[in-house]
Amino acid sequence: MPASTSHPTHPARPTLRPCGPADLPEVLALVDADRLPGQPRATPELLAEASRGRTEADGHWWGAYDEPEVQVAVDSGGAIVGAVACARRTKDGTGLIPWLHCGEEPVVADALLARAAALLPAVPVDAFPFATALTQGLEGLPAGHRPATHAALERAGYTGERLWRYMRADLPRPRLPRAEGVRVGPARDRGASQRLEVVRDGRTVAEAVIGHPVQGIGVLWWIEVDAAARGRGTGRALLGSALHALGGLGATQAVLYVDDDEPPGGERDRTAANRLYESAGFAEIDRLWSYALPGA
CATH class of the missing domain: 3.40.630.30 (Gcn5-related N-acetyltransferase (GNAT))
Structure with a gap:
């Protein structure tokens, strides 16, 4: 038989919609898939706090922002393959992406960042600047474990800065x-x-x-x-x-x-x-x- 000439398929660009209560189990699974050693398992309570923009560790920063809006990415089969939270700083409208999970699929990361850009148009945006309730004080994106997300941010025009060494x-x-x-x-x-x-x-x-x-x-x-x-x-x-x-x-x-x-x-x-x-x-x-x- 002749060798196959087919090429690997890539995930289609997902659709985006607001996160609803029924999405909770799939979003928790996405978060846990990115969990690092030394970080807690995602629970409904932690996700609820992160979705409201509250956290015990960096609450003084969160107080400057409106409550985040959470969007999910859905593939052609109806499965949730990504989620992103967006918020605005009350005093000047500066945007915030506190957390994003995409299963390290570049097309999903790109789609989530495009939705964030639509929700936060024409304003400066900070991404991963401080901790959320989903982490034990982890401020920033662990770029070594999440290279696809890091690369997607750079493609979208973000400038990254390495700030912390995380140890356990x-x-x-x-x-x-x-x-x-x-x-x-x-x-x-x-x-x-x-x-x-x-x-x-x-x-x-x-x-x-x-x-x-x-x-x-x-x-x-x-x-x-x-x-x-x-x-x-x-x-x-x-x-x-x-x-x-x-x-x-x-x-x-x-x-x-x-x-x-x-x-x-x-x-x-x-x-x-x-x-x-x-x-x-x-x-x-x-x-x-x-x-x-x-x-x-």
Whole structure:
């Protein structure tokens, strides 16, 4: 028999329509298909919060925007193959794409971004600028795991910027030391649950902030050590105390984000922080990007 001369078929461009209550199971499946290690399973409650533009981690940013409009992409068989959320900033109309899921199909990603452009015409648009309720504080698009979405944004004229390093570790980490003189109290922002302080001679010389675990996943929001206290193992001991505290809250794994977008030697050089986290057992999962599209 002669060899086949047929060519691989590509998905047809989907149709777009507003998301309805009956679409929930398929949208949740799309979100979960993009879930990274260290991120919670998508639930109806988390999706509802994300669809309303509310999140515990970055609520101060969400308050500046109207409630998002969610659109779904539907293929010729009626299956939902993508979803995107769009919103406007109340004070000036600047657009926002907080989340988009497309099964990493380029034609679906292009269709979703085209619909976003129709809903947000002739205005600057920010895409993936901060966390949604569907993630544990994950700000930005994990471009390594979602290259088709990244490429679609670039095709649509968006300029991307790598901002964060996303890392994860299993808990407990019993070999890490713990700091002496730690004072634990409630945190003040970002939906965090606890603030740990290392106190010496009545003065706070280091602090860490942790988030309450979701589905066994806790967030280490940050660690800061005074310059005068560095080089003495304070940061490593405080990291051990913070991870132990997360374990006490029920976490079986921890995630963190390092803003290492500047090269070594810059004002925000994170070389030492990256070395600390790696030596403590954290592994990089991906690099996180945010995007901007200028207005017409």
